[in-house]
Every structure is written in structure tokens, then in C-alpha cells.
Amino acid sequence: MEKYSSEEILKHYDSSKYCTPDGYTSDIAVFTIISEEIGPHKPPKKILKLMLIKRASLDQEGNPNMEGGKWALPGGFVQPDETAYVAALRELEEETGVNDLKIKHFGVYDKMGRDQRGWIISNAHYAIVPENVLAQRRAADDAAEVELFDMDEVFRLDLAFDHRKIIEDALWYIRKDMSITTLAKNFLAEEFVLSDLQGVLMTVLDEPWIKLDAQFFRKAPSLPFIEKVTVNGDLKKTNRWSKGNAQLYRFNDYEPFVSIYNAKY
Amino acid sequence: MEKYSSEEILKHYDSSKYCTPDGYTSDIAVFTIISEEIGPHKPPKKILKLMLIKRASLDQEGNPNMEGGKWALPGGFVQPDETAYVAALRELEEETGVNDLKIKHFGVYDKMGRDQRGWIISNAHYAIVPENVLAQRRAADDAAEVELFDMDEVFRLDLAFDHRKIIEDALWYIRKDMSITTLAKNFLAEEFVLSDLQGVLMTVLDEPWIKLDAQFFRKAPSLPFIEKVTVNGDLKKTNRWSKGNAQLYRFNDYEPFVSIYNAKY
């Protein structure tokens, strides 16, 4: 077999022979769970929210913007020197001022016609932002352009492009990942109380044993991926949400693995 | 807020302002499980295999081909009028002559430098081909270009582009999906015997209770997503792999859902 150098091969290669996409974007469905305080010594009500931006009517050069005025997922064009994942990190840091967030790819949207500007491929991610992080961001930025919505509200909005479909898929993946990974920890503070975990799970899952206090509080302490917080050998407790003291927990490094073949039915 | 028509907006839009990718490809990791007959009245040994193609040294125009001579995942450039998923279906049908296969997206590979021809984005899928389908294909085509490899062999080959990484990821996803979905059914015939299912699971998973016959044969019959095959109310049995008769099963439509929060540990 003959050998050719890369240079020789590239000399013959002509990318214009193939149709190339007109753009490659990275979109991010940013989820957070807001705690709504409903009184002293009561665990707050937790609500899953999605961050959307309102697309400007005009772009920076004063020309009318595609899908301007509609609500959309944050995101933008990926530069050739970065991956879509890096672009998502960058764009999210620009938006929220935070790095070190949980971001995960979950799908690609590449159907011709999804964007009138041409053949534009979107690499979709979801991100989890703990509420305290988002709170400080919202204060810093002008709130007119960025807003958090309940999932009910989201699907009543007029959304740009095919973002409705992307959001539906993101929600599906976040539910799935909440069930089979320790994704919940990304919604919680470092140290949390069992009712915090219960609240996070209930925003996304709908299983009876999670809702029933007696069952949840009995099972949860023995979950292998959380552990009681201790200080000098003493159990660390808090009375943040109750009059009595509640045990604080944290996630450990255990990575659970589930299978339908050894599950209970 | 002013309103603009799509035409007016597109008049101002100039895609050359943005860097666009040089190509968009769809790659497919085609898995099958080969049954190796080891004697009459014995369940065959099952081995997970991956289908790879050997890249031609020269392209159709006689020019040297990029990464020619190396083994690679089947795939190719996506046309603007199709999605990467449709392209994967099309290319797989061209290769194997079969449609109606299980194909699933699992990742995007978009790092600059992964393909020397430029900024080429690969949308990666895995596919499951039952062995009988693949057997008929291999007879039809010339076998020099297409071959099935053990996973051990695969990772000893000199693979094109970043296909090693893509295959490692595909294997991870197929293991995961085998655990939490009824993916196994795509490796099995319509009607199968418990030892067939056990064999498929063992090619990918490594859990003790699957290997222990007594435990597997007791648990498996009560899995909610498979059911005994009956003919006119009589249980349908086979002596394909044994001297005695073994019950035939099929998958039903039940979609199991597992969660780390109600699993056993």
C-alpha cells in the first residue's frame, strides 16, 4: 500500500465538494430550583425553573434580529477553536458569572428549516445552577432580558426556533438523570437536610415513597451516596427549617449503578 | 416593538460573518452479538462484535484518501436535506441492506484537529444489528472492506481520526443502555430462551447474579418486560440448545423505569 503524507492528501481535498453547514451553535437549557420561603421554621417550597433570554429586536449593528422579541435558550455560535461544550461553559459564564457548573450534552438539532438563516446545527446542553448562584447574577444584570420561568409558563411562551422541542427533551433528560445519577447534588448546597433532598426530587419525580415522609425519612439515611455530616465526631444538625434539629447530610463519592434486571417491581 | 418579515431580516443576515464548519458527518458504531456454536445441545457462546470498514487508499477520483488504509466507523457526510439520524439510517442500509434497526445518537465530536481536512463535526450513533441480519449481509458484500472485531481486537487496531475515543464512548453508552433499558431485545430474536438473554447480558454486564444460573433462572421469569410465549394456551418450548425443553420468551411493551433512590444496595 502506498503511503501519502497529510500535506499531499490535503492538496487534493476540496471541502467545497461537500455541502457544509451554515453555522454551529451551542444552546443551553439552564435549570435551577428556587426555594420559595413560606414562613419561619418551615421547609421552603421548591420549584423547578428554566432560564430564558429575550432575543433583541435589533442586533449590535442595528439590523433586525432573527426571531427577535421571542424568548429563547441562551447560546450562540461556536468558534472553530472551541468545542460546543466549551462554548456552553463560556456563554454561561458570560451570562451568570459562574464557572464550575454542571453542564451536559443531551442532543443535536440539525433538521433543515429549524433556523431560517440556513443549515444551522445546534448542540444542546442542559446546565444546573444552584439557586444561590443565580440569585447573585440576577441582581447584577438588568432583569428585562433574562428571566426564570416555571415549566408551565415556559410552554405557554412563544419560543424562538425549535426551542420548545429542545426544552421538552432537556426536561426529559433531566428527569432521567435525576433518577439514575446523583444529579440532585447539583441543585443542593454542600450540606443539606433530608427535606431539602426530598424537595428537589419532588420537583422532577413523582414517586409515592418520596412524598410519604415516613417512608422517605426511613430510607434516605441509608442511601449509599449520602452521609451524615459530623464535626469532631458529633453529628452536625441545623434548625434552619424546623423548630427541632435536623441532621445535615452531604454527598460522598459513591457512584450508584442501577439496572432494570435487578430492580424491584 | 417593530415587526420585520423573515425576508427583510434575512436580507441583512450574512452567514460569512461567522465561522462555519467545514463538514458535518454521521458516524455509526455498529454492534452485534455473534453466537459461536460450541456443540449440539449446548447454548452458543456469545461475543460482542463491532463492525468496522477499512478506508480506501484512494477516493473515487483516484486521489489519496484521508486516513486511507486505516480501520474506521462507517459513516459519511450528512446532506443538507437530511438529519444526521436519517443519514445514519441511509448509510447503514447501504452497508447492511437492512432498515428498521435500532440506532441512537450518543455524542458529538467537534474538537478542532480531530480531522485534518478542517473543522468537521461528527454526530455519533450506535446501532444494534441482530446477528442473522449481519450474516446475510456479509455474504452479499466483498468481505475485504468490512469486518467484525472483538472489542479487544478493536482497541489494538490503528483507527482513523478520533474513532478510538468514539468507540470507547459508544461502548460505555451501550453498557449503560443495556442496564436501564430493554436494549437487549435488539440483540435477540423475537422468541428467545432465558439462556439467550443471559448470554447477551453477560457480553456487556458483569453482575454476579446474572452469571449464577440458579439466581438468574429464578428471577428472570418474573421480569415485567418479558413474557412466556404460548400457542393456543400451551407454553411454547424449544430444545434448540438443550436435550430437555426450554421455555420461549418474548419482550412485551412494558417500559421499565429505574431509580437510584429506590434501588437495592
Added chain:
DNA sequence: GTAATAGTGTCTCTAAGACACTATTGG
């Protein structure tokens, strides 16, 4: 005291794990 959160006590019942045992049949 009352009300609320955050649990525990106790019972029942199902299922997992372990391992011995049976049923069937080709050679």
C-alpha cells in the same frame, strides 16, 4: 398547651441470596 418538623417502633410481607435438589433427554 398546640402545631409543626423530623423522625422512630413495630408489624407484615415480599423478594433476594445461598445451595441443594429435580426433571428431561441424547448419546
Added chain:
DNA sequence: CCAATAGTGTCTTAGAGACACTATTAC
């Protein structure tokens, strides 16, 4: 009758589910 596949019998123990009950403390 032997060997091999394809199971079943039976015992023990762990854990899920149900529901009543307790502990603590702000007001």
C-alpha cells in the same frame, strides 16, 4: 446411566410498605 441444560424447593435474612407513635421546640 452419565452428563448437561434448565430449572425448582426451602431456608434465612434484608428491606419495602403501612401506620401509629415519639422527640423537640417556637409561639
